[in-house]
Amino acid sequence: MVNERMYGLGNEPSAIRELFAYGLQRKAEIGEDKVFDYSIGNPSIPAPQKVADTIAELMKLPPVELHAYSPAAGIPAVRQAIADSIARRTGIDAKAAHVYMTVGAAASITISLGAITNPGDEVIVPTPYFPEYKVWIETMGCSIVEVPAQVPSFQLDVEAMGAAIGEKTAAVIINSPNNPVGAVYTRENLEALAAMLETKSAEVGHPIYLISDEPYREITYGADVPCVPAIYPRTLVCYSYSKALSLPGERVGYVYVSDTMDADEADRVFFAVAGAGRAHGFVCAPVLFQRVAAACVDEPSDVEAYAANRRILTEALDEIGYEYVQPDGAFYLWVRALEPDAQAFSDRAKAHELLIVPSDSFGCPGWVRMSYCIARETIENSLPALKALKAEYDA
Numbered sequence: 173m174v175n176e177r178m179y180g181l182g183n184e185p186s187a188i189r190e191l192f193a194y195g196l197q198r199k200a201e202i203g204e205d206k207v208f209d210y211s212i213g214n215p216s217i218p219a220p221q222k223v224a225d226t227i228a229e230l231m232k233l234p235p236v237e238l239h240a241y242s243p244a245a246g247i248p249a250v251r252q253a254i255a256d257s258i259a260r261r262t263g264i265d266a267k268a269a270h271v272y273m274t275v276g277a278a279a280s281i282t283i284s285l286g287a288i289t290n291p292g293d294e295v296i297v298p299t300p301y302f303p304e305y306k307v308w309i310e311t312m313g314c315s316i317v318e319v320p321a322q323v324p325s326f327q328l329d330v331e332a333m334g335a336a337i338g339e340k341t342a343a344v345i346i347n348s349p350n351n352p353v354g355a356v357y358t359r360e361n362l363e364a365l366a367a368m369l370e371t372k373s374a375e376v377g378h379p380i381y382l383i384s385d386e387p388y389r390e391i392t393y394g395a396d397v398p399c400v401p402a403i404y405p406r407t408l409v410c411y412s413y414s415k416a417l418s419l420p421g422e423r424v425g426y427v428y429v430s431d432t433m434d435a436d437e438a439d440r441v442f443f444a445v446a447g448a449g450r451a452h453g454f455v456c457a458p459v460l461f462q463r464v465a466a467a468c469v470d471e472p473s474d475v476e477a478y479a480a481n482r483r484i485l486t487e488a489l490d491e492i493g494y495e496y497v498q499p500d501g502a503f504y505l506w507v508r509a510l511e512p513d514a515q516a517f518s519d520r521a522k523a524h525e526l527l528i529v530p531s532d533s534f535g536c537p538g539w540v541r542m543s544y545c546i547a548r549e550t551i552e553n554s555l556p557a558l559k560a561l562k563a564e565y566d567a
C-alpha cells in the first residue's frame with residue numbers, strides 16, 4: 173500500500189512545475205524562441221567566475237578527500253566561514269556551532285519546521301507565499317494558517333497575524349525579498365512583527381519561532397534588507413546559494429540558529445535542527461558545493477541583468493495597461509489577472525505561448541506570477557503576446 177498523501181503529492185505536480193514541464197514540451201514542438209516561459213525561478217545569469225575557479229582548484233584535491241562524507245552538519249571550516257560572514261555582515265557574534273549545512277532552502281525550511289514544531293501545531297504564513305510551505309508544514313503533521321499581507325504594499329499585516337496566533341502556534345514563516353510579490357519588508361514592519369511575537373510568546377506561554385526564508389537576500393534593487401535575527405532573536409535563518417550564486421541545481425544552503433537568542437536555547441534549537449536533519453536524511457550536504465559556498469561566501473550578486481529585465485517588463489506592462497506590484501527584490505512580478513479566475517487567465521495566456529503561473533497555489537486568488545530571471549530577448553519577444561492577450565480582454 174502506498175502512502176496516499178505522498179501518492180497525491182507525486183502525482184499532482186505543483187502549478188509551477190506543471191507549467192515548466194509544459195513549456196519544455198512546447199519548446200520541443202514549436203521552437204525555443206516561440207515560447208515565453210515565465211514559469212520558474214531558474215536564475216538566468218551565470219554563476220560568478222569564482223565558482224568555476226574554485227571548482228577547478230578543488231579538483232586538485234585527492235578524490236578520496238574531495239568526495240568523502242563530511243560531518244552531518246557540514247564541513248567545520250565551511251560552517252566557520254559562513255558564521256564569520258554572518259558576523260561581518262550583521263555584527264552578530266555568529267557561532268559555527270549554530271550553522272547547519274543543507275541541501276538548499278527547501279531542506280533548510282523542512283529541517284527548521286521539524287526542529288521547532290510538534291504534530292498538531294499551527295504555523296502562520298503571510299499570503300501570497302511560496303507554495304511548498306504548505307506541503308512542508310502539513311508533512312510535519314501541522315496546519316498552515318494563512319494571513320493575507322497588506323494590499324497593495326504586500327508588507328506584513330502584523331495585527332492580523334497577531335489575531336491569528338493561538339496556543340497551538342509554534343512558528344511564523346516570512347520570506348523577504350519575497351517570492352512571489354518581490355516585496356522587501358521594512359525595518360518598521362519587522363520591528364512591529366518582533367514586538368507582536370514577543371507579546372504573544374508571553375501570552376501563550378511558549379516561544380514562537382520565526383523562520384526567515386532568505387534565498388533572495390542579495391537580490392534587491394536598492395532596498396535595504398534588514399537583518400531579521402537582529403530584530404527578533406528567536407529566529408532560524410534559512411538560506412540557499414540557489415539564487416544569489418545562481419546554483420539552484422547544486423543544492424546547497426544552510427540553517428543558522430541565531431546567536432541573538434539565549435545561548436542555552438540556541439544550543440537546544442540547534443540540536444533539534446541536527447535531529448531533524450538526521451530524521452529526514454538531510455545529512456552531509458554536497459561536499460564540493462559546501463566548499464564552493466565557503467569560498468564564494470561574500471561574492472556579490474550580479475543583479476544588473478535582473479534590474480534591466482525588470483525595467484523592460486514593467487515599462488511594457490505600464491504601456492499595455494497591466495496592473496502589477498513594483499518589486500523591490502527577488503525576480504518575480506506579481507500581475508493582476510485580467511479576470512477573477514487566475515487559472516482561466518493563465519490558460520488563455522498559454523494560447524499566446526505565454527507561461528505565467530496562476531496565484532491560487534500561492535494562497536491568493538486573482539493574480540499571476542511572472543519570473544523575469546530569463547533571457548532579455550525572451551522578454552522583448554514576448555511583448556507582442558502580452559499586448560495581444562490584453563487586447564483580447566479589452567475587445
Ligand code: PLP
Pocket residue numbers: 213275276277278279302347351385387412413414420425
Ligand atoms: N523559498 C523560496 C521563497 C523560494 O523561492 C525557493 C525556490 O525558488 C525556495 C525556498 C527553495 O530554494 P532551494 O532551491 O534553495 O531549495
